[in-house]
Amino acid sequence: MMEVLIIKTVLAGIVFFAALNLAGFHTWVERKQSALIQDRIGANRAEIFGFRFLGMFHGMADVLKMFTKEDIVPAGADRALHTLAPFFSVFFALVTFAGIPFGDRLIIGDRVIELQVAHIDAALLYIFAMLSLGVYGVILAGFASRNNYALLGGLRATAQMISYEIALGIALLGVIMVYGTIDLAEIVRAQGRMIGGWLPMWGILTQPVAFFVFVTAALAETKRVPFDLPEGESEIIGYFVEYSGMKFGMFFLTDFLETIVVASLATTLFFGGWQVPWLMPDGFHFPWGTVVLLPNLVYVLLGVASFSIKGLIFCFVFMQVRWTLPRFRYDQLMNLGWKGLFPISVVNIVVTAVVLALLRGAR
């Protein structure tokens, strides 16, 4: 029992360490990537003992600044809820990571460790439940601030969540139908199968339409440009108008954490998670017949590296999209959600069902 506890704690520690650091790193990536896109240089002045490291220390400086700033609760605000809201946001963004499998089974001695913090057989449902609960932080922030603009931001977040969660869920139904499970670890394992002996059966190949719907809806889920209507700095400032100091920082952190969650989800569901093409648990089996045998530890580490790289690429692409597109107008957003993505994902389910029925009937 004790061993299980220790293993789980270590796993949770690794995941939290990686997620929080990556979220901090995102501030740097955001600054530098946008700078490169816009022919600028980006923040590069913060230094420690003369070392600047391309402005890496600006994230740290920001956090120090936020911690030392005055924490203001507006006079008319509901003190308890106002304080609770950012914690809600960060909490639900962080617990989501528990359901994501970031590697295959690690075998130490006679103990088999699943590289997934919480090995839930309904991990997909769990993750989406947590992501949806995350919006409560935003709604509470808008509601408890006693500020009309914050309330507008909160309402927009709610409306946006409703119209996108549905498309998101229905798009994923296709994936669930293809792999026949809602256990994320099993979904990833199923993606290791080969089509025709050489093409890995990744979700992007079996469910390309669902992938596009998922990415669009997932971007809306993260509340970042082009779907940053709850924030909308240029029109309503958003649900965090009345927040200052680290509480504001926590909302900011939530945005980045959700981006990472969504990137990991896209990797897990559509790009084979920790799968490396042609890598089986005992080593590489290339389609032309070469076999390279590998020990279990190397195999697992390769899987973790594969998962991380794919996730980082998704983060990069999401960031690029964020700096390419302008914000949607509210009616355009609703149109896209209800008249665009929703019907597409429904049609996708029908087509998937028919194709699956035909394939199984043929068998």
Added chain:
Amino acid sequence: MGVTVKVVRRRELTFWEKLYVPQIVCGLKITFTHFFRNLFVHMAHQFGRLKNRSAAATIQFPEEMRPLMSRYRSRHRLTLREDHTPRCVGCMLCETVCPAKCITIVPGEHPDPNVEKYPVRFDIDLGVCVYCGYCVEVCPEDAIRMDTGILDVAAYSREAMRLDIHELMNPAMRKPIRECNLTFPHKCQLSGGQMKGSWDGIARHAVPH
């Protein structure tokens, strides 16, 4: 009187544009091109290559200066004669023309009979100056110019924004001025009110025996 009206029709979006995705891909193409081109040029700069191409439009200000036009009006200076005395003859034209009234001149009698006066004090309060350049235009002796290229005039007090004659004659000099080494007699308040320099050289040079 017929009013000509030009009707501007909003162009309908084509089907291709309404699909969103192709247009998004076009946008991503632009941002990716910029991203990777600039990344490549930045890396090349690190290895000392492609120095003739810039990866960013940024001018890193305190270290780098934007090139100024030759007629740009920057901080003032007083021009000098060959013997390093100010060219100014204390005619008060600039003080008179100054719309901001930021120039204060106290003229004194010059030992050279060919030169009527010289400025004992010549102060410009940059906190008040509007950089109109009238003082430069009005000067009959070409004694004041605004061509130092100094733009970052900043100080912690209003008093420190007042340039005295030392700073105006030597653009490199900034407050606090520790030593006053003028080659003409001037009551320097910064060096304890002592007279610096001497009349002798000027008088010998200017007045024939």
